[in-house]
Amino acid sequence: MEEDFRKGEGRPQLLDLIPNERDWMVKDVGGGGKCFGVSEEKKLELRLGLPGGEDWPAVKEKREEHSIQSALSLGHYSKVSKTICTNPSPVGAKRGFLDTVESKTEVFQQQQPGFLQLQAKGKELSQKTNGRAEQQSLEKKACGSPAAHGSAAAPCGDGAGANNSSQTRTAPTPVVGWPPIRSFRRNLASISKPSLESQNGGPETAVKFENGRKGLFVKINMDGIPIGRKVDLKAYDSYEKLSLAVGELFQGLLAAQRDPLTAGTQKNAEQKQAITGLLDGSGEYTLVYEDDEGDRMLVGDVPWDMFVSTAKRLRVLKSSELSASSLGAVSRKRTAT
Amino acid sequence: MTYFPEEVVEHIFDFLSSHRDHNAVSTVCKAWYRVERLSRRSVFVGNCYAVRPERVVARFPGVRSLSVKGKPHFADFNLVPDDWGGFALPWIEAFARGSPGLEELRLKRMVVSDECLELLARFFPNFKVLVLISCEGFSTDGLAAIATHCRVLRELDLQENEVEDRGPRWLSCFPDSCTSLVSLNFACLKGEVNAGALERLVARCPNIRTLRLNCAVSVDSLSKILACAPHLVDLGTGSFTIDHPAEAYHRLINNFTKYKSLKSLSGFWDASPRCLPAVYPICGNLTGLNLSYAPAIQGADLIKLIRLCLKLQRLWVLDCIGDKGLAVVASTCKELQELRVFPSDVCGAGTAAVTEEGLVAISSGCPKLNSLLYFCHQMTNAALVTVAKNCPYFTRFRLCILDPGKPDPVTNQPLDEGFGAIVQSCKDLRRLSLSGLLTDQVFLYIGMYAERLEMLSIAFAGDSDKGMVYVLNGCKNLRKLEIRDSPFGDAALLEDVGKYETMRSLWMSSCYVTLKGCKTLAAKMPRLNVEVINERDESNEMEENPSDLRIVEKMYVYRTVAGPRNDAPDFVWML
Numbered sequence: 001m002e003e004d005f006r007k008g009e010g011r012p013q014l015l016d017l018i019p020n021e022r023d024w025m026v027k028d029v030g031g032g033g034k035c036f037g038v039s040e041e042k043k044l045e046l047r048l049g050l051p052g053g054e055d056w057p058a059v060k061e062k063r064e065e066h067s068i069q070s071a072l073s074l075g076h077y078s079k080v081s082k083t084i085c086t087n088p089s090p091v092g093a094k095r096g097f098l099d100t101v102e103s104k105t106e107v108f109q110q111q112q113p114g115f116l117q118l119q120a121k122g123k124e125l126s127q128k129t130n131g132r133a134e135q136q137s138l139e140k141k142a143c144g145s146p147a148a149h150g151s152a153a154a155p156c157g158d159g160a161g162a163n164n165s166s167q168t169r170t171a172p173t174p175v176v177g178w179p180p181i182r183s184f185r186r187n188l189a190s191i192s193k194p195s196l197e198s199q200n201g202g203p204e205t206a207v208k209f210e211n212g213r214k215g216l217f218v219k220i221n222m223d224g225i226p227i228g229r230k231v232d233l234k235a236y237d238s239y240e241k242l243s244l245a246v247g248e249l250f251q252g253l254l255a256a257q258r259d260p261l262t263a264g265t266q267k268n269a270e271q272k273q274a275i276t277g278l279l280d281g282s283g284e285y286t287l288v289y290e291d292d293e294g295d296r297m298l299v300g301d302v303p304w305d306m307f308v309s310t311a312k313r314l315r316v317l318k319s320s321e322l323s324a325s326s327l328g329a330v331s332r333k334r335t336a337t
Numbered sequence: 338m339t340y341f342p343e344e345v346v347e348h349i350f351d352f353l354s355s356h357r358d359h360n361a362v363s364t365v366c367k368a369w370y371r372v373e374r375l376s377r378r379s380v381f382v383g384n385c386y387a388v389r390p391e392r393v394v395a396r397f398p399g400v401r402s403l404s405v406k407g408k409p410h411f412a413d414f415n416l417v418p419d420d421w422g423g424f425a426l427p428w429i430e431a432f433a434r435g436s437p438g439l440e441e442l443r444l445k446r447m448v449v450s451d452e453c454l455e456l457l458a459r460f461f462p463n464f465k466v467l468v469l470i471s472c473e474g475f476s477t478d479g480l481a482a483i484a485t486h487c488r489v490l491r492e493l494d495l496q497e498n499e500v501e502d503r504g505p506r507w508l509s510c511f512p513d514s515c516t517s518l519v520s521l522n523f524a525c526l527k528g529e530v531n532a533g534a535l536e537r538l539v540a541r542c543p544n545i546r547t548l549r550l551n552c553a554v555s556v557d558s559l560s561k562i563l564a565c566a567p568h569l570v571d572l573g574t575g576s577f578t579i580d581h582p583a584e585a586y587h588r589l590i591n592n593f594t595k596y597k598s599l600k601s602l603s604g605f606w607d608a609s610p611r612c613l614p615a616v617y618p619i620c621g622n623l624t625g626l627n628l629s630y631a632p633a634i635q636g637a638d639l640i641k642l643i644r645l646c647l648k649l650q651r652l653w654v655l656d657c658i659g660d661k662g663l664a665v666v667a668s669t670c671k672e673l674q675e676l677r678v679f680p681s682d683v684c685g686a687g688t689a690a691v692t693e694e695g696l697v698a699i700s701s702g703c704p705k706l707n708s709l710l711y712f713c714h715q716m717t718n719a720a721l722v723t724v725a726k727n728c729p730y731f732t733r734f735r736l737c738i739l740d741p742g743k744p745d746p747v748t749n750q751p752l753d754e755g756f757g758a759i760v761q762s763c764k765d766l767r768r769l770s771l772s773g774l775l776t777d778q779v780f781l782y783i784g785m786y787a788e789r790l791e792m793l794s795i796a797f798a799g800d801s802d803k804g805m806v807y808v809l810n811g812c813k814n815l816r817k818l819e820i821r822d823s824p825f826g827d828a829a830l831l832e833d834v835g836k837y838e839t840m841r842s843l844w845m846s847s848c849y850v851t852l853k854g855c856k857t858l859a860a861k862m863p864r865l866n867v868e869v870i871n872e873r874d875e876s877n878e879m880e881e882n883p884s885d886l887r888i889v890e891k892m893y894v895y896r897t898v899a900g901p902r903n904d905a906p907d908f909v910w911m912l
Contacts, residue, residue: 177415180413180737180770181679184525185629
């Protein structure tokens with residue numbers, strides 16, 4: 001994750017990811033609690049006030065204040081973060097406050113451009129050394145953006161997601177086991193999207209009823225987008241479906257980077273350019289993966305089942321950047337087939 | 338009463354229907370205990386680790402029907418690691434040895450292997466009813482064994498299990514002599530089935546009343562099946578898409594028009610709105626309708642269907658029904674008792690599908706509503722207060738606001754008052770699930786008013802230990818308490834340790850409970866099993882920092898007379 005933040009350095013587009021207004025303000029909500037969205041870094045350290053209008057982790061901050069074991073509560077948050085992350089870096093039980101704040105910020109950041117299909121399960125906690133400044137500025141932005149001026153109701157920094165001001169596309173926080181629905185329903189929800197879109201006229205796309213087992217989540221990053229996602233390989237049974245899903249996943253992110261103000265609304269879905277040709281090299285982007293031996297491979301080369309069992313992470317590269325050296329093994333394979 | 342001959346006492350006990358009544362009479366005196374245990378035909382074990390199977394067999398030699406539950410409820414949401422436990426094999430083995438007259442077995446959230454199913458098939462000659470709910474560990478080969486050997490099988494009911502597909506052979510294993518099936522539900526199977534074998538099976542079972550097919554059964558097959566099962570009461574369709582020849586579809590419509598007895602409809606896998614008119618003829622008789630697997634049916638199509646269902650008592654839908662659709666339900670389905678609205682778009686935000694308005698509409702139109710499961714994007718206190726006034730008969734009220742900790746969007750207040758109104762008004766409330774922004778206040782209300790409450794689910798709620806203590810002190814009938822991501826710690830846990838012996842179980846995850854607290858509890862209460870569940874990725878940490886002050890990630894406490902279990906995996910510490 002760190003590398004992604006480094007990539008983000010010096011790229012103003014990073015901040016453009018936030019679709020909505022930039023000038024969120026400190027909103028005095030409810031009983032005087034201030035929300036996260038304050039520009040000074042120091043304010044992050046504030047224990048926030050009363051509940052009512054505060055985003056979820058902020059509320060937890062408040063509870064932390066009242067908790068008897070405040071020292072331990074920090075350890076608790078590292079645990080909370082851990083449940084969010086499927087692949088946590090090994091951190092000690094007790095972390096600094098800012099560290100825990102940052103771990104939550106990652107949660108915020110992730111929601112920013114919400115992703116429809118895939119239940120991204122969470123991100124790795126980054127070791128906060130370098131990317132801190134970017135992280136925190138991102139975090140502030142993240143907090144501020146969903147605040148709707150119009151609907152006075154929406155709490156500032158409603159980081160936990162889906163809100164009434166329909167402009168933003170913030171996704172609900174990918175917390176383990178939340179919302180409390182069974183896996184097969186979760187998969188039904190995520191798979192139903194593409195079939196709905198093909199409803200209008202024409203034959204149905206057969207929706208495969210997936211009875212979700214433990215998912216197999218691998219990280220996926222796209223060139224030019226600092227925030228990675230996770231995809232559940234077990235949710236698909238073919239390269240075509242995976243490619244479609246990946247295309248949809250990053251479509252929104254790309255569009256958000258290009259034109260942040262309009263990226264949020266669903267109405268723009270049709271206007272976004274579909275990301276196609278991920279598998280055959282024909283598109284602007286190509287999908288590659290890293291297998292368990294550390295080799296970078298083209299997605300599609302091996303039988304699907306073998307791919308699922310050996311893929312460790314995915315990348316969406318600009319086709320023009322596919323260098324002979326990085327895909328050495330692959331180009332050999334391609335000529336062989 | 339003790340002067341009555343035992344036969345008379347036994348005869349009187351036969352009239353007792355509930356397990357609780359049976360349990361109660363057995364504690365009156367030794368004579369009654371003796372009579373009761375010999376006459377007991379049905380046993381319910383709410384926690385498979387609360388008692389050893391051998392003991393159940395020894396005490397109740399005449400048992401014909403056994404129900405056992407395994408994993409804690411939060412296992413449904415992936416909060417319990419897979420190998421935690423809940424094995425069915427010891428139970429089946431014990432009964433095979435000691436009580437092979439068993440006729441009915443119902444298991445929920447247990448690990449059932451093919452070996453278990455083979456044992457059932459071979460060692461229980463009178464075996465009639467198998468119901469597996471949310472179980473895992475078996476394959477269609479196990480089902481084949483059941484089909485092959487259970488000569489008098491009446492019910493095979495598989496609900497939401499994870500079954501490994503080893504081909505369609507199992508259905509063909511029902512011998513030609515099998516004509517006793519009354520209920521067959523294989524909706525959760527993912528694989529293909531042999532359509533011909535299915536049709537023949539249904540044709541030769543004249544008593545079949547419940548049939549729930551999986552998504553592999555085509556519309557064509559469904560038509561044929563319906564033609565030979567005219568007395569079905571409960572039907573789960575197979576695949577319901579338009580990818581089928583038109584004649585099959587028309588045949589289906591014709592068959593449905595003849596159906597007078599059908600009361601419950603479910604399935605609708607990948608259902609397309611264009612197929613819906615096929616079921617219009619029977620909607621007027623339906624008391625139960627489950628459309629929660631049909632995300633493509635929305636808006637106007639859904640409303641058109643609902644308008645026909647005047648007698649509906651139980652409705653399961655996706656939230657794409659919208660507030661508008663719920664208003665139609667409210668004006669049409671005056672007999673509605675149970676409503677479940679599931680989220681259709683878990684990941685994205687999109688437009689809020691259902692809100693508090695839909696719920697309020699339902700509550701004002703359907704006063705008989707007593708069971709609710711409602712996933713929504715927002716809820717207000719005002720709405721909850723209104724709902725509480727309109728529907729005082731709730732026994733189950735589960736509200737899930739998709740954002741953890743989200744307040745009332747109109748007032749920015751926590752939802753304490755709203756839930757408080759619910760528990761105050763609904764005196765018979767037995768099950769409650771909370772969500773949204775909640776402080777300790779809501780727990781004060783729950784402790785004060787929710788006298789009949791038996792099961793409480795808490796997530797991302799409360800401010801301090803006081804919250805949990807209010808509940809433990811107040812809810813006299815509490816049996817199951819499950820808490821996640823809430824700031825309750827050792828002080829709350831240890832406030833009233835005796836309470837846990839009056840409850841079936843307590844689950845706490847991502848709270849503030851420490852190892853020390855758990856150890857203290859375990860030491861004080863020998864008849865509780867205190868389990869600390871450590872996920873693998875924390876095992877490094879355990880060695881680095883094994884101090885008792887470590888916060889425990891997951892803890893499961895339950896009363897038991899069986900002592901610590903011996904099948905716990907490495908990552909479960911029995912304290």
